[in-house]
Amino acid sequence: MNRPTEYRPNAIALTIAGSDPSGGAGLQADLKTFQQFGVYGASVVTMITAQNSLGVRRVENLPTDLVLDQLDAVLDDFQPVVAKTGALGTAETIDAIHQAAQRFNFPLIVDPVMVSKHGDSLVSDDAVAAYRRLLPKAFLVTPNRFELEKLTGIALNTNQDVAKAIHDLHQMGARFVLAKMGHIDGQSEHILGSGKENIAIQSKQFDTQNTHGAGCVLSSVITALIALGETDLKRIIQRAIRQVSISIHNTQAIGKGRGPVETRVLANEPDELTS
Numbered sequence: 001m002n003r004p005t006e007y008r009p010n011a012i013a014l015t016i017a018g019s020d021p022s023g024g025a026g027l028q029a030d031l032k033t034f035q036q037f038g039v040y041g042a043s044v045v046t047m048i049t050a051q052n053s054l055g056v057r058r059v060e061n062l063p064t065d066l067v068l069d070q071l072d073a074v075l076d077d078f079q080p081v082v083a084k085t086g087a088l089g090t091a092e093t094i095d096a097i098h099q100a101a102q103r104f105n106f107p108l109i110v111d112p113v114m115v116s117k118h119g120d121s122l123v124s125d126d127a128v129a130a131y132r133r134l135l136p137k138a139f140l141v142t143p144n145r146f147e148l149e150k151l152t153g154i155a156l157n158t159n160q161d162v163a164k165a166i167h168d169l170h171q172m173g174a175r176f177v178l179a180k181m182g183h184i185d186g187q188s189e190h191i192l193g194s195g196k197e198n199i200a201i202q203s204k205q206f207d208t209q210n211t212h213g214a215g216c217v218l219s220s221v222i223t224a225l226i227a228l229g230e231t232d233l234k235r236i237i238q239r240a241i242r243q244v245s246i247s248i249h250n251t252q253a254i255g256k257g258r259g260p261v262e263t264r265v266l267a268n269e270p271d272e273l274t275s
């Protein structure tokens, strides 16, 4: 990614997400990523977590009306080009975002965050059904393997299972689906579903445990590129996947556990990615 020489004046992106005080994931990762792309970031906080690279110690969901008041305050004043959701916490808050999204005149990217990389739950049990209700408002939904199984109720054992699950998300109303399938045969695999076709996108798998925030950064790069006016979703997603590979490669082992991916722009791209 090139360092932006100036901010694009009207490139405003909104994240509706949880706070990660370690700065690796959640709204902190989103805002850092927006900033790196020269995109102005606004943020509505849904939950406060107490966590570090070793694990999540506490999760406190903010009252839904406080989430909505933040959203109203931002939208009464600013015109985002695009918004994304991260960890939303409760079914009540997801339903409230769904209700509010009826009047969004910009695309919404739904990253259906359910658990942290340590396996700690970040949503209540009834959130899955609420996420299904939100899908008709999603321009793009970005589930990982676990979230795809939860949202569809399909155990993903074969490629056919994955195709059926992606199909089901389209049926539930999501315009585009980006399934983050994880590591397959030494590669990291993503599948972009348009409703008409599924395109597999492979990227290099790096041998590191420092992947905290990778999902947040992926959906934030996509959001930032849309805020910058890019419209070719396949190219946007290819670029975002590549950017996350660079972020994972450049991770600096901050902390004692699963460290965050690198959100700063570093000069060196890994040789393995330049071909």
Ligand code: PLP
Pocket: 017, 018, 019, 020, 025, 026, 027, 049, 051, 086, 087, 113, 115, 116, 117, 122, 211, 212, 213, 214, 215, 216, 217
């Ligand atoms: N949002 C918050 C507030 C989190 O704490 C986490 C993970 O800990 C996430 C989102 C998802 O992080 P990742 O991008 O690693 O999936």
